[in-house]
Amino acid sequence: MTRASEIFARGREAALAGDFDCAREYFARAIDALRPPSGPAPSDPQLLDFSYQLYESALRYEALAGPAEEAGTSDGLMASELTEIAEPQASEQAIVDAKEAIASDAGAVTYDIPITVNDSVLKVLAAFQTDLHGVIGRGLARSGRYIPMIHRIFQEEGIPRDLAQIALIESSFLAHASSPMKAHGIWQFMPRTGRHYGLTANSIVDERSDPEKATRAAARYLSYLHELFNDWYLAMAAYNAGEGKILRAMQRTGAHDFWELSASGTIRPQTQNYVPAVIAATLIARNPGHYGFDVEYEEPLEYETVLLDRPVHLRHLAASVGTLKSLNPELTTSITPRQPEG
Secondary structure, eight states: OHHHHHHHHHHHHHHHTTOHHHHHHHHHHHHHTTSOTTSSSOOSHHHHHHHHHHHHHHHHHHTTTOSOSSTTOOOSOOGGGGGGOSSOOOOHHHHHHHHHHHHHHTTTOOOSSOOOOSHHHHHHHHHHHTTTHHHHHHHHHHHTTTHHHHHHHHHHHTOOGGGGGHHHHHHTTOTTOBOTTOOBTTTTBOHHHHHHTTOOBSSSBBGGGOHHHHHHHHHHHHHHHHHHHSOHHHHHHHHHHOHHHHHHHHHHHOOOSHHHHHHHTOSOHHHHHHHHHHHHHHHHHHSGGGGTOOOOOOOOOOOOOOOOSSOOBGGGTOSOHHHHHHHOTTBSSSBOOOOOOO
């Protein structure tokens, strides 16, 4: 961790000096320094939490310049690696504690998605309460910026509001989160899927990082998946793995629900644990204090939409360029895009 911290400090100095290309390289090297030679991410709980903190700090400094010129090219540890939980790590006592917490919470909250509690959910919940407590807590705090907007759009599109926690698992509510597969934004849209749902991504703008536009796209994608599978758990699994993989696995096995499909072993472990992760995140988000989370939520974003008739450099719009970049994370440069005609 010491070496990673030293490399990160160099990146911070470069960012503050305005050399963002150099800063990005240092940030990627710092996070790479935490990776074991044989695996994609650290497994030690303390090291894992440190790596997430490092990644989040790197994103904050990158926000000074906006995201890299080409979206989705960061080499660092991605916030979306919460979606890569192949085998949740939790002690037997932690699992017992998680089970007792759910039992004492029963009936206190009404959910708008089915809440199944089984061994898979208990293992993930226990991991969130212990090894991944810091990661989940910081993600919940950040969610305060976006949850009111997400709930509004989900209501307009007929999507259960509890599915907002997909964003916690996908990106930890980091607007600039990227994955090695080039997924981007709080909803981790792949380029092709993003385009299909109306999200522009080019050298000037990447609307996958626009929280409101991406949320609208995510709601419509989830609506399509639910129409396809008529089951929210299968829709969630398809959001993670792609509808083609889930459909083929169901055809091969004859499975008719997610748990049966998961038990068949025909979908990858990460997808088997994805739905339990969303369920666990929903339990925590609805009653964080009960599950051991003391959350100080960030204030919701407050903004007005202004239409510009021509491209403008951000420094001509406000004294605080950083504020404008924070409110417009989809911009990949400091210049606004040309508005489409008509």
